[in-house]
Amino acid sequence: MALETVRSGIGGLDAILQGGFLNGGVYIVQGEPGAGKTILGNQLCYNHVAQTEGFALYVTLLAESHARMMAHIGAMSFFDPEAVPDRVYYVSAFRVLEEEGLKGLVTLLRREVQNRNVSLVVLDGLVAAEETAGTPREFKKFIHEVQTVAAVSASTMFLLTSASASNIPVAAEQTMVDGVIEMRLRLYGRRSEREIIVHKRRGGPFLEGRHSFLITGDGLCVFPRTEALLARPTPGDRAPAFRVMTGVAGLDDMLGGGLIGPSPMMVVGPPGIGKTTLGIHFLGGCSAKEPGLFFSFYETKDAISRQARQLGSPLAKWLETGVVDYVWQPTTDGLIDDVAARLLDIVRRKGIKRLFLDGVDGFVELAVEPERVKPLFTAITNELRALGVTVIYTHEDDVCVTGGVLPLTGTHLRGASGIAETIILMRYAELRSELHRFVSVLKARNSHIARTLRRFEMTDRGIVVEPDNAGAEGVLEALQSGFQPQRGD
Amino acid sequence: MAVVLVVDDEFGIAELIQAILEDEGHRVLTAIHGRAALARLSQDEPELILIDFMMPVMDGAALFRTIANDPKLKHIRLAMMSSLPRETVLKGLGDVPFLRKPFRYKDVLAVVEEALDGRK
Numbered sequence: 001m002a003l004e005t006v007r008s009g010i011g012g013l014d015a016i017l018q019g020g021f022l023n024g025g026v027y028i029v030q031g032e033p034g035a036g037k038t039i040l041g042n043q044l045c046y047n048h049v050a051q052t053e054g055f056a057l058y059v060t061l062l063a064e065s066h067a068r069m070m071a072h073i074g075a076m077s078f079f080d081p082e083a084v085p086d087r088v089y090y091v092s093a094f095r096v097l098e099e100e101g102l103k104g105l106v107t108l109l110r111r112e113v114q115n116r117n118v119s120l121v122v123l124d125g126l127v128a129a130e131e132t133a134g135t136p137r138e139f140k141k142f143i144h145e146v147q148t149v150a151a152v153s154a155s156t157m158f159l160l161t162s163a164s165a166s167n168i169p170v171a172a173e174q175t176m177v178d179g180v181i182e183m184r185l186r187l188y189g190r191r192s193e194r195e196i197i198v199h200k201r202r203g204g205p206f207l208e209g210r211h212s213f214l215i216t217g218d219g220l221c222v223f224p225r226t227e228a229l230l231a232r233p234t235p236g237d238r239a240p241a242f243r244v245m246t247g248v249a250g251l252d253d254m255l256g257g258g259l260i261g262p263s264p265m266m267v268v269g270p271p272g273i274g275k276t277t278l279g280i281h282f283l284g285g286c287s288a289k290e291p292g293l294f295f296s297f298y299e300t301k302d303a304i305s306r307q308a309r310q311l312g313s314p315l316a317k318w319l320e321t322g323v324v325d326y327v328w329q330p331t332t333d334g335l336i337d338d339v340a341a342r343l344l345d346i347v348r349r350k351g352i353k354r355l356f357l358d359g360v361d362g363f364v365e366l367a368v369e370p371e372r373v374k375p376l377f378t379a380i381t382n383e384l385r386a387l388g389v390t391v392i393y394t395h396e397d398d399v400c401v402t403g404g405v406l407p408l409t410g411t412h413l414r415g416a417s418g419i420a421e422t423i424i425l426m427r428y429a430e431l432r433s434e435l436h437r438f439v440s441v442l443k444a445r446n447s448h449i450a451r452t453l454r455r456f457e458m459t460d461r462g463i464v465v466e467p468d469n470a471g472a473e474g475v476l477e478a479l480q481s482g483f484q485p486q487r488g489d
Numbered sequence: 490m491a492v493v494l495v496v497d498d499e500f501g502i503a504e505l506i507q508a509i510l511e512d513e514g515h516r517v518l519t520a521i522h523g524r525a526a527l528a529r530l531s532q533d534e535p536e537l538i539l540i541d542f543m544m545p546v547m548d549g550a551a552l553f554r555t556i557a558n559d560p561k562l563k564h565i566r567l568a569m570m571s572s573l574p575r576e577t578v579l580k581g582l583g584d585v586p587f588l589r590k591p592f593r594y595k596d597v598l599a600v601v602e603e604a605l606d607g608r609k
Contacts, residue, residue, distance in 0.1 A: 065499055066543070068591060070572050085548075089543055091543060091545040093545060094499075096522075098500075
C-alpha cells in the first residue's frame with residue numbers, strides 16, 4: 001500500500017522530494033543559525049493549512065519569541081494572520097522541558113496533537129531536547145516516542161535543529177527518522193549561495209545533491225539542480241523533424257534549406273559580428289501559431305525593439321503584440337537554476353516554439369560553479385527539444401581576427417556538440433584596414449550543408465550572406481598573397 | 490502593591506514581566522500554562538492574573554473562562570496578552586485590559602495599572 005504524502009507547498013522542494021513528505025513521518029531539518037529553518041518551518045505550517053483542512057502546531061524550545069517570529073514572518077506572502085490561532089497555533093515547550101524533562105515534552109506534544117487534531121507539527125530547537133537528554137540512548141528514546149506520536153496521530157513532524165551539520169547523516173537520531181534535510185550557506189569568493197540537501201527520504205526516490213534556494217518575500221524559493229530535475233526530459237509527441245527558416249536567406253541556403261526543428265543551433269562569434277541581428281531575423285519569423293521568446297543577458301527589450309524597427313523586422317510588432325516574449329536577465333546577480341526554471345516556465349506556459357537565447361556566456365557568468373554549465377545546458381537542450389522548441393543560442397568568441405592564419409584558428413568549441421546539433425561560426429577577417437565578415441556551418445545534423453566560408457554584410461535590412469564563396473575566396477586569397485581584392489570579387 | 494500571577498509558556502517572557510513588576514513593588518507568581526495556573530490558585534490568591542493567549546495544555550481563553558465562571562475566583566481581575574491582535578484574542582472574552590507582544594516596559598506597567606485601577 002502506497003503511503004500518503006504531504007506536499008510542502010514549496011514547488012522546488014516538492015520536486016526535490018518527488019512528491020512531498022510521508023504523512024505521519026518525522027523529519028529532521030538541520031542547519032546553522034540563519035540558514036532559514038524557522039522560515040521553512042512557518043512556511044510549512046501556513047502552506048499546510050492553506051492547502052488542506054489540517055491544523056499546524058509550531059512548538060518552540062529555545063528559539064526566538066513568538067512575537068518576534070510573527071513580526072519577522074508577518075511580511076512574507078505565505079503568512080495568513082487569519083489562520084492564527086484557529087488553524088496555526090504557537091506554543092513554547094521550553095519551560096515544560098526544563099521542569100518535566102523529555103518525558104514532559106513528549107506528553108505535551110501528544111496532548112496538543114490529540115486535543116487540537118493537529119496534522120503538522122514543527123518543533124523548533126531540537127538541540128535543547130538533545131542537551132536535556134542525559135545520554136544518547138535517552139535522546140534516541142525521545143525521538144522514538146515522537147515517531148510513535150506522529151504515526152498514531154497521522155501528524156507529520158519536522159524537528160528543526162542547529163546542531164552541528166558535521167554528523168549528517170550518521171547521528172543515531174538521523175538513522176531513525178524518515179528524512180534528513182540540511183540547509184546551509186556556502187561562500188564562493190565574495191558571493192554566497194544558500195543550499196538545501198536532502199540526505200535521506202524514506203519511501204521513495206528524491207533528487208540527490210545540493211540545490212539552491214533563496215529567501216524572498218514569498219519565503220523559501222527552492223530551485224532543484226536543473227540537470228538533476230531534467231535528467232529525463234518531459235515526454236513529448238516526438239513530431240517528425242521539420243524545417244525552420246533562420247530568416248537569413250543565404251544562411252538557410254548554406255544549411256541545406258533552413259534549420260531542422262526542433263533542434264538547437266549555436267552561433268559562435270566575436271562581439272559586433274551580428275549574432276543578435278541573426279536572432280532578430282529568426283524571431284521575425286514567429287507568428288501567433290508559432291510564438292517566440294527572446295531571452296537576453298545583455299540587452300533590454302527597448303534596445304532590441306529599436307534595432308528590429310530599424311531593420312524593418314516584424315519582430316518589432318511581435319514584441320508589441322506579445323507574439324514574442326522578452327526576458328532580460330542581467331548577469332550581475334542571480335541563480336542559474338532560478339534563471340533556467342524561469343526560462344522553461346515561460347516556454348511551457350506560452351507554448352514557445354522559437355527561442356533565441358543571447359547567450360550561453362550569461363549562464364557562465366552567473367554560475368558559481370562553472371563546471372555545471374555544460375550539464376545544465378545539455379539538460380535544458382534536451383527539455384526544449386522534447387517541448388518542440390527550435391533554439392538558437394549565441395556564444396561569444398574572442399576577436400581572433402583571421403589574418404594570415406586559418407579562419408578557424410583560436411576557436412574554442414569543445415563540448416558544444418552536446419548542446420547544439422547545428423553550429424554556425426561567424427568570424428572577422430582583417431585585410432589591411434577593412435574588416436570582412438565570414439560565416440560557415442561547422443555542423444548541421446541530417447543536412448546537406450555548404451562546406452564553404454561565405455562572406456556576409458550587415459545592411460540596413462540586416463544580414464545578407466553572399467550566394468557563393470567567391471567573395472570569401474577572394475579575401476582569403478588576398479590574405480595569403482598579400483593583395484587587396486576589390487569588393488564584390 | 491498587589492499580588493500578580495503571570496501565566497505564559499514562553500521562556501523569558503514571564504520572567505521578564507515578573508522582574509518589571511517586582512521592581513515596582515508587586516509580588517509576582519508565575520505559571521507555564523492554564524492548568525498550572527489553576528493549580529497555583531489553589532495555594533495563592535492573586536489580585537490580578539495576566540494571561541497569555543496561546544499556551545499548551547490549557548490555553549489562555551480556556552483559563553479566562555474557567556476563572557470567570559468560578560464563583561470563588563471570578564472576583565480576580567484578569568488581563569490578556571498575546572502577539573495576536575486584540576480583536577482576535579478578546580473575541581468572546583469581553584473588553585478586558587490587553588498587552589500586545591512584543592511590548593515595552595511601560596506597556597506592562599500600563600496594562601497592570603489599568604487592570605488594577607478601581608480595585609477596593
